[in-house]
Structure formats: C-alpha cells, structure tokens
Amino acid sequence: MSPEPLAFLVDVKVEAPSASDKAADTDRLAEGFRNKGFDDVQIPLHIMRRLPEELRRNGFDVRLVVGHCGQGYRLLDVGKERIYGIAVDIGSTNIACSLFDLTSGDKMGTAETENPQISFGNDVLTRVQRSMMGEFEALKKALDEGVNLAIEEACKGHGVATEDVFAVTIAGNTIMSHFFLGLGVKNIPMSPYVPAVNRPVFAYAGETGLLVNKNAVVYVFPNSGSYVGGDIISGILSTGVHGEDEPVLFIDVGTNVEITLGCRDWIMVGAGAAGPALEGGVAGIGKKADRGTISDVKIDKLSGKIETGVIGDIEPHGICGSGLISLVSEMYTAGIIDQAGRFTGTQNGISEKDGVKMFLLHSSGSGELYLTENEIKNFLLSKAAMFSFLYVFVRSVGLTFRDIKKIYVAGALGCGIDTEKAINIGMLPDIPRERFIPVGNSSLSGAEMVLLNRDLLNEINEIASRITYREMNEDSELMSVLQGAMFIPHTEPEILKG
Amino acid sequence: MSPEPLAFLVDVKVEAPSASDKAADTDRLAEGFRNKGFDDVQIPLHIMRRLPEELRRNGFDVRLVVGHCGQGYRLLDVGKERIYGIAVDIGSTNIACSLFDLTSGDKMGTAETENPQISFGNDVLTRVQRSMMGEFEALKKALDEGVNLAIEEACKGHGVATEDVFAVTIAGNTIMSHFFLGLGVKNIPMSPYVPAVNRPVFAYAGETGLLVNKNAVVYVFPNSGSYVGGDIISGILSTGVHGEDEPVLFIDVGTNVEITLGCRDWIMVGAGAAGPALEGGVAGIGKKADRGTISDVKIDKLSGKIETGVIGDIEPHGICGSGLISLVSEMYTAGIIDQAGRFTGTQNGISEKDGVKMFLLHSSGSGELYLTENEIKNFLLSKAAMFSFLYVFVRSVGLTFRDIKKIYVAGALGCGIDTEKAINIGMLPDIPRERFIPVGNSSLSGAEMVLLNRDLLNEINEIASRITYREMNEDSELMSVLQGAMFIPHTEPEILKG
The missing domain is CATH 3.30.420.480 (Domain of unknown function (DUF4445))
Structure with a gap:
C-alpha cells in the first residue's frame, strides 16, 4: 500500500435503501466504511446533517474526505473532488x-x-x-x-x-x-x-x-522539551538520523545552534545560543538569503579585486549567511584580516569613518555595502560558538569528527554554503568534504513527509521519546575551546580535525 | 464499583515539575489520568490552554470534569466543585x-x-x-x-x-x-x-x-428504525423487558400506541396510529393531566349523581386521559351509554344543542364541561385501536394474554389509570389486576438511568440491536378485532381474556 496522507478521499458506494434494507443513512455509511477497511470513522453531527441529501443526490455513491485525528479517523467533508x-x-x-x-x-x-x-x-x-x-x-x-x-x-x-x-x-x-x-x-x-x-x-x-x-x-509535531522542539524532531525525521547504523551529525543553525548526534540506538540533541545570528544579527548589511543578496564572494589575492555572486543577478542590497562565510574566508585568505579578524592595514578598500574601520564590499549608484571590524568580530563569535558546540558535543560521547560519516547541514547554512570556505575559517570541522550533506529546510521537509504519510506519526513519537537533551552552555570544556575558536581558523588548528 | 455517570469528577494529583522531572503539563496530567485507571483521556486544546495556570494555582492537585464521549473519555473542564x-x-x-x-x-x-x-x-x-x-x-x-x-x-x-x-x-x-x-x-x-x-x-x-x-x-438514544425510537428503547431499559425470563408486555400510549413484547431472548415492538389521541384529540374538554383536570369520575347508578376527582382539588377545566377512561366506564355501567357508546336516553344530564347530543359532566360558575356523543365515538376508536393492537400482537407470536405475567403501562395511561375501569370498557385485557404495573414516564426513567450509569450504554445498543419491528396497521386480523372492539367492552367478550 502506498503511503496515506493525513487527510484523504475515500469513495464509498452503498446499496440504496429498500423495503428489505432500512438501515439509516449514517449507519449505512459506517458499514460502507467498514467494508473499505476503516473500522470506526467518527461521523460528526455537521456531516450527519448533510448526509441524507448527499447520499441521495449521488445515488448512494459518495466521495468522502476523511482525516486521521490521532486515535482514529473522522469524516471531514462530503462531495469534494480534490483536497x-x-x-x-x-x-x-x-x-x-x-x-x-x-x-x-x-x-x-x-x-x-x-x-x-x-x-x-x-x-x-x-x-x-x-x-x-x-x-x-x-x-x-x-x-x-x-x-x-x-x-x-x-x-x-x-x-x-x-x-x-x-x-x-x-x-x-x-x-x-x-x-x-x-x-x-x-x-x-x-x-x-x-x-x-x-x-x-x-x-x-x-x-x-x-x-x-x-x-x-x-x-x-511533539516537542521533546523546552529546548528541543518539533522543528528538530521533524528535521531528524527528514534526514533519517534515527535510522542510521553509525552516529551522524545534523546541524541546524538559526538563532540558536542546534546539534543532533545520533543513530538507530540513541539520539542526543544539544542547543545553545549561537551568538549574534549569522544574518541580520551579525552585520548591518546582513540579510536573509533572497534576490539581491550576495551569497558568494571572491577576492583576488594580488589585485584585491572583489567579485560577488548575487542571488538573481541584480544589484545587491545586502549579504546573506553563506555570503558572509565566503567573504570572511576570502578576506582572511587575501590577508585583509588577520587570525583575530582585525584589518591588517588600510589598503584594499579599508576606510575609517568616525573612528570605525570598515571594508567596502560593494559600491554602486544606489549605495555602498560596508562591513566593520566589529561586525567581523560578531561573525567570529557566532562561528566560534558553532564550532565549539560541535566539538564539545561530539567529544562528550567519546567520538571525534573523524568518526562521523555524515554531517547534515540545515537552516541558515543549509543552502548554498561553501563547505570549503566554512572549513577554511574553522566553522565546520576539517573532514572529507563529501561527508557534508546540505538539507535545506529540514523541518519543513519532515512536516511534508508526515502530511503525506500518516504511518510516520508513530515514528515521530518514537524519535521524540528517544531524544536526550544536553544543555551546551553549561559545559566546562566549552569555554576553552570557544576562546581559541574566536580566531581563524583556531588557535589550535589540529582541533578542527577532531 | 458504583455506577459511574456520563460525566464525573476526577481528582488528579501529580508531582510538581522539578529539575529531574520536566514532563510537560499536559503529558503530566495524562500520566496522572493513567495512574487513576483512565488510559486515554482526550485533552482538548481549550483545556490545554488553561492547564498550566490551573495546575500551578492548585499545587498540581486538580479536580477535573471528565465525560464519556462514545469511544473514550474527554476532559471537559477544570476546577468545578460540583457538576x-x-x-x-x-x-x-x-x-x-x-x-x-x-x-x-x-x-x-x-x-x-x-x-x-x-x-x-x-x-x-x-x-x-x-x-x-x-x-x-x-x-x-x-x-x-x-x-x-x-x-x-x-x-x-x-x-x-x-x-x-x-x-x-x-x-x-x-x-x-x-x-x-x-x-x-x-x-x-x-x-x-x-x-x-x-x-x-x-x-x-x-x-x-x-x-x-x-x-x-x-x-x-439510538433508534431502531423510523417507528421505534429512543423513547421506546429507553422505556425497555427502564422496565427491564430485555432481562425477563418470560415474555412481558410494555405498553406506551401517546399519539401512537406502542407495544413491546419480549424477554431476554427476543424483543418485538409494534406501533400504530391509536386513532385520536386520548387527551386533546378525543374531546374538546380533553386536557393533559395537570392541576385542574378531572382524573377520576364516579356516577351513582341510581341517582345519576356525578363525583369528580380533580388534580389539585380545584375547580376543573378539563379531563385527562385516565379521567376519560373512568368517565366512559362509569357512563356505561350507569347505563347512560350503550355498548356502541350512544346515549340511551335523555335523562341524566343529556342535552341536545344544534342537533348535537351531549353529556354534562360538570357545571360551575366558570363554565360547563360537556362530552358529545361523537367524542365518545372518538374515544372508543382509540380504545379499540389499542386493544386490537395488543390482541393481534400477542397472538402473532403464538401467545395469549393469559401467558403474559407482567404488563408495564406507560405514557398517557401510565399514571393514575384505573385498571379495573380500563378492563371494564375493554381497553386492557381481562387478566389478574396485579399483573398491570404502571411505570409513568418510562422514557425519562431510562434517560435518567444512563445519565447515572454509563455501563448501560452497551446494554442500550444491545436492546436496539435485538428489536424486531412489526407494522401493526398492515395486519389482516386487525380489522376484524378492531370492529368488535369499537363496542364496550367488545362484541366477543371472551377475546378480552386472551
């Protein structure tokens, strides 16, 4: 049987009443449902009221909208052709x-x-x-x-x-x-x-x-507590973490960094404040990925020439999360900023205004896009939080990055992130690139899956019941890793491998 | 365990949340229900919304209103002291x-x-x-x-x-x-x-x-078809017809005559139009039994003096069903009417007005209460229909009145009927008087029973499923019995015994 959605159409044809079969309309329909394999479909009063007419108008052959409502089925409507x-x-x-x-x-x-x-x-x-x-x-x-x-x-x-x-x-x-x-x-x-x-x-x-x-x-969706919500559970469902033989990672970065590490036998979720959010929170020019945001940056090491990839190929008005990662990585590689994110000089488009040092990313008739030194610091704080959480989290179960065969990346980082550049600045661990799997909006994907397949309802409850939550911000090892992670890529680069 | 009503109060006390027990409020309450033996209580959204505050205001010890809703329980309210x-x-x-x-x-x-x-x-x-x-x-x-x-x-x-x-x-x-x-x-x-x-x-x-x-x-209540409704099923429940070893009769007379004959093994219900309804339908002075209606009549054979029993002992303004039975029986015994219900003479308060013969039942300052010859005919039509249905019905299953050990009498006849007089005019069969059991509003009694005892829900379904309906008006024997029954007590009196 193919998966059945949460609401679906059922065609029920019953015998018309006769002198030898005087079953009432509702009872007749209930029997029709039973014959279709639905043992007990709730028939609410508002439908019962329309039933006699609907049955007779359609020669006792009706198309019904049925919904799964937790512990059984319920008749939702009669006479819809598509739902x-x-x-x-x-x-x-x-x-x-x-x-x-x-x-x-x-x-x-x-x-x-x-x-x-x-x-x-x-x-x-x-x-x-x-x-x-x-x-x-x-x-x-x-x-x-x-x-x-x-x-x-x-x-x-x-x-x-x-x-x-x-x-x-x-x-x-x-x-x-x-x-x-x-x-x-x-x-x-x-x-x-x-x-x-x-x-x-x-x-x-x-x-x-x-x-x-x-x-x-x-x-x-169920939650698994205050800090592990239905979005994570839905993401686990869609990535399939709960079905893996070996532990895999699933990272969702939004306002918080949410990390799931798990497999068939156990699932651990940790979350912590990610510092300023990658997009709007980090920089004045930071924007949600959309038409007109810069999503990719290339800086020529020798000439200092900047090339930007803009979503929709139009005049840019801001930079999105993956664009920021790309920009900082390029600025670091080109020597425009040092390990600590400070401008190394005044060349290459660095200017100062009211005591604030800034980098000119883009200039056009409609305005200029600048990134300040302080905004770079903010960004590094976020990347440091994210990496440190990952590191401490994986270590806390006795694993290293090398042991992780798949890393699902969702959320703000999920679409269009340049893995190479994220690794270059020490945001993601330095492991074989093919292990990173972008999954976009994994929470939406899980919601789509269960909409189309009500058999997953049990699977979701199963996932929720297996999750252990680990509060990240309280970890003692975290602070020492975090301090080093504020630098590019890290003060102890070997940590990036595991 | 004592019977449980359809809605009831349950006191649920749960542990207050703590660092080691972070179960959500709704889940915590559901667990509390389970501990009380209620496996799955639906908790609707409108209650979930009030739950956090109600739990905390009452130290996690709450009084809940729970209802039985067909296939399980549902939380109806929180914080009521009496329901x-x-x-x-x-x-x-x-x-x-x-x-x-x-x-x-x-x-x-x-x-x-x-x-x-x-x-x-x-x-x-x-x-x-x-x-x-x-x-x-x-x-x-x-x-x-x-x-x-x-x-x-x-x-x-x-x-x-x-x-x-x-x-x-x-x-x-x-x-x-x-x-x-x-x-x-x-x-x-x-x-x-x-x-x-x-x-x-x-x-x-x-x-x-x-x-x-x-x-x-x-x-x-369920129905058992167009002509056997929840009122009959409720009446069967309250009289206990379905639990009898031997067949008993249960008669409900309203607009229709509804007869139930049955026992533990089978239940047969018949109904038919009872002719003009016993009260309002029969006579202009006919009224629902209430304060000021005559419910009992005595006529002195010799003097022709009429004594009336009036509900509430006030000036009467009409006569109820049992009063009519009493009146007609007395008029017949006193020789005021003949077997066919015609006035035998002009003596004893009989008068004529515009060609209509009528009997003066009561006279006072506020008016006079008359019964016309035609109204007596109407009444005899009703009593004939009722008796004939009974007779044909009992005979149709191979029984006679003598075989029936109990006759429950409900409805218009259920309260205050003088069995002796009803038998006298051939309305009820002539069997030992103690076999007649008045049951008042048996439909209301059954509704009261299930309100207080939800275990009866299954019993009711059981009753409904066991009922066979028999259309009375289509019976061929009926007409011949009915014709004789239009007379007082019957043209073939031996029929009254069985």
Missing part, C-alpha cells in the same frame, strides 16, 4: 509552507514569509517576556497572520481555495508551537523548563487560528 | 426533564413543558410536512426552546447554573431525536422509512442547540 494539504515550518524568523495535492501527493508550490512576531523582538525570549506582560494574544495573532499569509500565498498561486485544504502539519520550536496553539509560553524558558505540552497535538483548524477548512485536521 | 446532569424525554406533546447532582447521584428535581412544536401541528406528520416546506429550522428552533426552557426551569428551581451541567441524555421518538440533532426528517415517514441515523449519537452541547455548558457531553 489539499499544507506543511508549515514556523521559524522564529521565517514561516515557510508547502502546498500539496493530497489526491496525487504532488507538491504544488511553496511560500515563505517573515514571522510577523519579529516586530515584537527578533529574539524569541523577548517575545516570551512581552507575552508575559500582557501581549500574548497580540503575539499569537501576529503569528496566525503570518502563517495564514504564507498559506494564502501558496494557495493563491495555484488556484487552490483555502477551503479545500483539509490537513495541515506544523513543525516549529517549542515556543513557536505553543504560540501557534494558543498555549502560554512563560514556563518554557524558566526553570524547571516545563512546556504546556510535549506530546503531539491533533486539533481542528477551527480550534486554531488557521484560515483553511475549519474541519481540517491540524497536526503539531 | 450536574440532565435527563430529557422529548415527547411530541411534552418535554420532561430531571436534574441530577452527578457528584452524589441525587435527583434534585424535574420540570415539564409543552413541546412548542405543537404550534406547528399536534400531529408529528404535520410537523414533518411543514419542515419539508421550508420550516425545518423553525421547528428545530421551537424544539430547542422547549428543551432549554425545561432545563432552565429544572436548574433555576435548585440554584444550579446551566453552565455547570456537563451531561445530557436525550430520549425521544425517531422524529423528535432527529429534530433535536438538526437532522432532516423527511425520509423517516416515507417508504422505505430510512432515518438519517439510528445508532446512538454523542455530541457536545455546543454542536446542538442546548444551553448548558458548551462542552457538556450529549447522548441521544
């Missing part, structure tokens, strides 16, 4: 979604929008604080608007009515999932770190703020 | 309900109100026709208003907030149940007689029109 599903990744910064035709299983399109909660604070903790000061409903509403905007965009682009969306899967970190479900967030980042819910939540769209069919089933 | 339940019998003419304290199981009171649908037609078929002509919603609304009025009255009388009612059981005939659930009724009285639903329906008050706590569980 759709939406997978959503709710990130603290961006909300991404994919639209699927649940009848064919085809992916129809995607949409992405900024999380409107950003207007309450870039930092998730700021949002938790503001929600504790009476703004919870406003934050919840902002998130709903963002999610609904993304869903609407995805649907509109393909002529799909949101009314025809009957299943939605939601992956997000613990705080985002809570906001989405309207669950209070204040206990999550506060000792002893107890969320309102960790197990998966099944709801109906009408109970949430989702503007799709109000009877649509909504599945929210 | 209440309502059992409802929706009759075509009257709506009766009882209020229970679900914590103690005590019956607190009852309330009764006329079914406001009567303004659309006394006859249920008229209401079905009007609903087919676009008045369904108006009929549904009228019924809701009646049910809510009865519930409100019952609650108000005992200082109970309707918001604290968490379980409602509903017994009614198939058409009443359908109106209540908002299910179309047009196919019920039309060949091949297929209701929208026969199996029991579990809903939440918010889905129905009930003005109690919107999360209250609502249980609607």
Whole structure:
C-alpha cells in the first residue's frame, strides 16, 4: 500500500435503501466504511446533517474526505473532488509552507514569509517576556497572520481555495508551537523548563487560528522539551538520523545552534545560543538569503579585486549567511584580516569613518555595502560558538569528527554554503568534504513527509521519546575551546580535525 | 464499583515539575489520568490552554470534569466543585426533564413543558410536512426552546447554573431525536422509512442547540428504525423487558400506541396510529393531566349523581386521559351509554344543542364541561385501536394474554389509570389486576438511568440491536378485532381474556 496522507478521499458506494434494507443513512455509511477497511470513522453531527441529501443526490455513491485525528479517523467533508494539504515550518524568523495535492501527493508550490512576531523582538525570549506582560494574544495573532499569509500565498498561486485544504502539519520550536496553539509560553524558558505540552497535538483548524477548512485536521509535531522542539524532531525525521547504523551529525543553525548526534540506538540533541545570528544579527548589511543578496564572494589575492555572486543577478542590497562565510574566508585568505579578524592595514578598500574601520564590499549608484571590524568580530563569535558546540558535543560521547560519516547541514547554512570556505575559517570541522550533506529546510521537509504519510506519526513519537537533551552552555570544556575558536581558523588548528 | 455517570469528577494529583522531572503539563496530567485507571483521556486544546495556570494555582492537585464521549473519555473542564446532569424525554406533546447532582447521584428535581412544536401541528406528520416546506429550522428552533426552557426551569428551581451541567441524555421518538440533532426528517415517514441515523449519537452541547455548558457531553438514544425510537428503547431499559425470563408486555400510549413484547431472548415492538389521541384529540374538554383536570369520575347508578376527582382539588377545566377512561366506564355501567357508546336516553344530564347530543359532566360558575356523543365515538376508536393492537400482537407470536405475567403501562395511561375501569370498557385485557404495573414516564426513567450509569450504554445498543419491528396497521386480523372492539367492552367478550 502506498503511503496515506493525513487527510484523504475515500469513495464509498452503498446499496440504496429498500423495503428489505432500512438501515439509516449514517449507519449505512459506517458499514460502507467498514467494508473499505476503516473500522470506526467518527461521523460528526455537521456531516450527519448533510448526509441524507448527499447520499441521495449521488445515488448512494459518495466521495468522502476523511482525516486521521490521532486515535482514529473522522469524516471531514462530503462531495469534494480534490483536497489539499499544507506543511508549515514556523521559524522564529521565517514561516515557510508547502502546498500539496493530497489526491496525487504532488507538491504544488511553496511560500515563505517573515514571522510577523519579529516586530515584537527578533529574539524569541523577548517575545516570551512581552507575552508575559500582557501581549500574548497580540503575539499569537501576529503569528496566525503570518502563517495564514504564507498559506494564502501558496494557495493563491495555484488556484487552490483555502477551503479545500483539509490537513495541515506544523513543525516549529517549542515556543513557536505553543504560540501557534494558543498555549502560554512563560514556563518554557524558566526553570524547571516545563512546556504546556510535549506530546503531539491533533486539533481542528477551527480550534486554531488557521484560515483553511475549519474541519481540517491540524497536526503539531511533539516537542521533546523546552529546548528541543518539533522543528528538530521533524528535521531528524527528514534526514533519517534515527535510522542510521553509525552516529551522524545534523546541524541546524538559526538563532540558536542546534546539534543532533545520533543513530538507530540513541539520539542526543544539544542547543545553545549561537551568538549574534549569522544574518541580520551579525552585520548591518546582513540579510536573509533572497534576490539581491550576495551569497558568494571572491577576492583576488594580488589585485584585491572583489567579485560577488548575487542571488538573481541584480544589484545587491545586502549579504546573506553563506555570503558572509565566503567573504570572511576570502578576506582572511587575501590577508585583509588577520587570525583575530582585525584589518591588517588600510589598503584594499579599508576606510575609517568616525573612528570605525570598515571594508567596502560593494559600491554602486544606489549605495555602498560596508562591513566593520566589529561586525567581523560578531561573525567570529557566532562561528566560534558553532564550532565549539560541535566539538564539545561530539567529544562528550567519546567520538571525534573523524568518526562521523555524515554531517547534515540545515537552516541558515543549509543552502548554498561553501563547505570549503566554512572549513577554511574553522566553522565546520576539517573532514572529507563529501561527508557534508546540505538539507535545506529540514523541518519543513519532515512536516511534508508526515502530511503525506500518516504511518510516520508513530515514528515521530518514537524519535521524540528517544531524544536526550544536553544543555551546551553549561559545559566546562566549552569555554576553552570557544576562546581559541574566536580566531581563524583556531588557535589550535589540529582541533578542527577532531 | 458504583455506577459511574456520563460525566464525573476526577481528582488528579501529580508531582510538581522539578529539575529531574520536566514532563510537560499536559503529558503530566495524562500520566496522572493513567495512574487513576483512565488510559486515554482526550485533552482538548481549550483545556490545554488553561492547564498550566490551573495546575500551578492548585499545587498540581486538580479536580477535573471528565465525560464519556462514545469511544473514550474527554476532559471537559477544570476546577468545578460540583457538576450536574440532565435527563430529557422529548415527547411530541411534552418535554420532561430531571436534574441530577452527578457528584452524589441525587435527583434534585424535574420540570415539564409543552413541546412548542405543537404550534406547528399536534400531529408529528404535520410537523414533518411543514419542515419539508421550508420550516425545518423553525421547528428545530421551537424544539430547542422547549428543551432549554425545561432545563432552565429544572436548574433555576435548585440554584444550579446551566453552565455547570456537563451531561445530557436525550430520549425521544425517531422524529423528535432527529429534530433535536438538526437532522432532516423527511425520509423517516416515507417508504422505505430510512432515518438519517439510528445508532446512538454523542455530541457536545455546543454542536446542538442546548444551553448548558458548551462542552457538556450529549447522548441521544439510538433508534431502531423510523417507528421505534429512543423513547421506546429507553422505556425497555427502564422496565427491564430485555432481562425477563418470560415474555412481558410494555405498553406506551401517546399519539401512537406502542407495544413491546419480549424477554431476554427476543424483543418485538409494534406501533400504530391509536386513532385520536386520548387527551386533546378525543374531546374538546380533553386536557393533559395537570392541576385542574378531572382524573377520576364516579356516577351513582341510581341517582345519576356525578363525583369528580380533580388534580389539585380545584375547580376543573378539563379531563385527562385516565379521567376519560373512568368517565366512559362509569357512563356505561350507569347505563347512560350503550355498548356502541350512544346515549340511551335523555335523562341524566343529556342535552341536545344544534342537533348535537351531549353529556354534562360538570357545571360551575366558570363554565360547563360537556362530552358529545361523537367524542365518545372518538374515544372508543382509540380504545379499540389499542386493544386490537395488543390482541393481534400477542397472538402473532403464538401467545395469549393469559401467558403474559407482567404488563408495564406507560405514557398517557401510565399514571393514575384505573385498571379495573380500563378492563371494564375493554381497553386492557381481562387478566389478574396485579399483573398491570404502571411505570409513568418510562422514557425519562431510562434517560435518567444512563445519565447515572454509563455501563448501560452497551446494554442500550444491545436492546436496539435485538428489536424486531412489526407494522401493526398492515395486519389482516386487525380489522376484524378492531370492529368488535369499537363496542364496550367488545362484541366477543371472551377475546378480552386472551
């Protein structure tokens, strides 16, 4: 049997009533379901009300929308010809979604929008604080608007009515999932770190703020605690960490660095503040990867000439995370900055303004893009945090980088990162390049998988139950590694290998 | 274990979270439920949202309202100290309900109100026709208003907030149940007689029109077809027909005569139009038994003096069903009417007005109560229908009245009927008087039983599945018995014994 999505169409044909068969409409349909192998399908009152007419209009041969709702099936609608599903990744910064035709299983399109909660604070903790000061409903509403905007965009682009969306899967970190479900967030980042819910939540769209069919089933990934949310679990599902024979790494870098190390037998997740976020947080010119952001930089060692690769090949207005990695690596290789990230001289486009030293990356009629020495420091802080977490984490289970045969790289680093350059500055470990596997938005991928295959629901619970969380920031070894990692590539380069 | 009601309170105490126990609030509560023996309690989103605060405010020791919802349990509310339940019998003419304290199981009171649908037609078929002509919603609304009025009255009388009612059981005939659930009724009285639903329906008050706590569980008795509704099944449950070793009879007389004959091994139900209804339908002075209706009549054979027993001992304004039986029996015994129900002379208060002969039953300053010859005919038609149905029904399974050890009498005849007089006019069979057992509103009694004991849910399904329906009006023997039964007591009196 091919995988079955969370909501699906079932054609049920029953005998028309007769003098010798007076079974009631609902009972007749329930029997039809049983004959199709569905033992007990909840038939809610609002459908029962429409059933007599729908059955008779269609000669007792009806197409039904059925949803999986946790512990069984539920009839969601009657008479739809095609139904759709939406997978959503709710990130603290961006909300991404994919639209699927649940009848064919085809992916129809995607949409992405900024999380409107950003207007309450870039930092998730700021949002938790503001929600504790009476703004919870406003934050919840902002998130709903963002999610609904993304869903609407995805649907509109393909002529799909949101009314025809009957299943939605939601992956997000613990705080985002809570906001989405309207669950209070204040206990999550506060000792002893107890969320309102960790197990998966099944709801109906009408109970949430989702503007799709109000009877649509909504599945929210489980969390594994305050710091290991559904986004990580979804990422583990999509990368397949939990099925590996040997331990593999899965790195997701966003506002936090989230590291998963595991295999078939155990899964350990660690997370820690990554310092300033790689994009907006690091530099004034830092931007989310999009049309017009620089994603790649080349600096000629001799001439100092800068070549930039710009997404969409248009005039650039900023630089994205992978662009920053590329830029710093090139500046270091070209001798423009030293090991500590300081400018080595004033040549090669270095200038000073109000006592602030900066590097001119790009200049055009519409403006100039500069990177300051301080911003380079910020960047190095982030790369140091990331590398140190990785190093300490792998070592803590008695392994070295050499033992790791696969490293899945997701999140801000997941698309377009130049592995070679990231290794060059000591951000990623120096192991054979082919072991790095970019996986893009792995949280969205996992949400897509379960949308299309409800058999994965158990697998997800299984993953959640196997995860051990390790608080990174409390590690004693971390500080010494971190200090060296603030330099390019590291004060003790042999550490990069393992 | 004592019987458990459909909704009940459970005190759950869980450990407070600590550094070594970071289970989420919902998961923690679910575990608490498991420890209490409830394996899987649905925790809906609206409760999850309140849970963190409720748990902490009460030191992780909370009182929960749990409801049985068909295939499992569901958390309905948190923090209620006492909860209440309502059992409802929706009759075509009257709506009766009882209020229970679900914590103690005590019956607190009852309330009764006329079914406001009567303004659309006394006859249920008229209401079905009007609903087919676009008045369904108006009929549904009228019924809701009646049910809510009865519930409100019952609650108000005992200082109970309707918001604290968490379980409602509903017994009614198939058409009443359908109106209540908002299910179309047009196919019920039309060949091949297929209701929208026969199996029991579990809903939440918010889905129905009930003005109690919107999360209250609502249980609607199953039907066994168009003509055997939840009211009969509820009556069977309360009389215990389904548990008898030997066949017993259970007679419910309302607009229809409904007869149940059965025992542990089989249950047969027959129904047929009972001619004009015993009360309002028979006579202009006919009234529902209530304060001021005559329920008993004595006529002195010699003097012709009439003594009336009036409910509430006040000036009478009408006569109820049992009063009519009493009156006709006395008139016959006193020789005022003959076997055919015709006045034997003009003596004894018989008068004539515009060619209509009538009998003066009562006279006072506020008016006079007359019964016409034609009304007596109507009454005899009803009693004939009832007796004939009984006779044919019992004979059809090879039994005679003598074989029947118990006859439960419910409905219009259920309270206050003078068995001797009913036998005297040939309405009930002439068997030992102690075999007649009045059971009042047996439909309401059954609804009360399941409200307080959810173990009966299976028993009810069992009853529903064992019922065979027998269409009475199509019986060939019926007509010949019916013709004789139009006389008092019958043209062939030996038939009355079996």
